[in-house]
Amino acid sequence: MTPFDEIERDLDWREAELAVLRLFLANEDITEREKRVLFRAAWALLYAHFEGFCKFALTVYFDALKNSGERCDNFAPKTQAFALTERLKAIRNLPPVDFISAMRGFEANVLAEPISFPEVDTESNLSPKILERLLEDADLEVKSLPLHNRSLFTLVSRRNKIAHGEREIIPEFEYYLQFEIAAKDVMNELALVIDEKLSSL
Numbered sequence: 001m002t003p004f005d006e007i008e009r010d011l012d013w014r015e016a017e018l019a020v021l022r023l024f025l026a027n028e029d030i031t032e033r034e035k036r037v038l039f040r041a042a043w044a045l046l047y048a049h050f051e052g053f054c055k056f057a058l059t060v061y062f063d064a065l066k067n068s069g070e071r072c073d074n075f076a077p078k079t080q081a082f083a084l085t086e087r088l089k090a091i092r093n094l095p096p097v098d099f100i101s102a103m104r105g106f107e108a109n110v111l112a113e114p115i116s117f118p119e120v121d122t123e124s125n126l127s128p129k130i131l132e133r134l135l136e137d138a139d140l141e142v143k144s145l146p147l148h149n150r151s152l153f154t155l156v157s158r159r160n161k162i163a164h165g166e167r168e169i170i171p172e173f174e175y176y177l178q179f180e181i182a183a184k185d186v187m188n189e190l191a192l193v194i195d196e197k198l199s200s201l
Contacts, residue, residue, distance in 0.1 A: 003064040004195040007057045011191055014049040018180060021045060025173050032171075039171045040162050043179075047159035050152070050183040051126040054190060058134055061194045062117040068201055073111035075139065082137035083115050125160070128152045131186075140197060144189045148182035155179050 001009075021042050024030075030038070065075070072080055081088070087110060091102045123130055128149045135142055145152075158170070170176065 003060045003198055004191070006060050007191045007194060010056050011053060011187060014053055014187075015184065018046065018049060018184075022177075022180070025176065035171045039176065042176060043155070043158050043170070044162050046176075046180055046183055047155055050155065050187065051122050051124075053187045054126060054131060054134075055120050055122050057187075057190050057194055058120045058138060061138060061140075061198070062120065064198050065201075066114070066116050069114050070201070071112055072115045073107070075115060078136050079115075079139045080111070083117050084110065085118050125156060127156050140190070140193050142186055142189045142193060144185045148186055151179050151182035152186065155183065 021038075024038055025035075025042055065079075072083055075083070091099060091106075094102055120134065122134070128145060131142075131152075132145060135145070
């Protein structure tokens with residue numbers, strides 16, 4: 001199975017689950033109380049799929065880069081910096097003499113090694129700003145992200161209120177759909193840009 005197959009399969013089950021929930025939300029025969037509960041669940045689930053997919057897709061992408069066996073110095077500086085996060089922290093904390101020694105051998109001993117990455121950290125709160133930073137680390141551009149920045153920020157904020165037990169209720173189907181479309185646009189484009197990037201390696 002290729003990395004894109006893995007990403008596509010993950011995206012498919014998430015979209016299928018959202019489609020089922022959408023049918024329930026559009027049902028005119030449910031009570032107002034049922035509608036309120038369903039919409040609270042929908043906001044939380046939409047965010048969960050947005051964060052879960054982005055984290056999964058980026059993890060598959062970084063794993064594919066690692067499995068390529070390419071040297072660290074063959075990647076963009078931001079990707080190198082992300083890959084070397086822990087190494088750089090360790091070097092910065094060395095005593096001055098050891099620091100100088102480490103810097104002298106940095107190119108030969110570190111940048112020439114096959115690339116490896118830390119875990120993708122969405123900070124359990126994947127705001128558009130955090131996703132933008134992760135995309136920069138990955139040397140990927142998702143052009144729909146700036147277009148949906150405000151919607152995704154609202155989605156994260158609303159999910160946080162629901163997760164913290166606040167009485168956040170937005171039981172309007174057409175309004176909810178705008179946020180689902182925004183999240184799915186970014187998710188689908190992320191899948192495509194990852195496939196395109198990996199195909200060019």
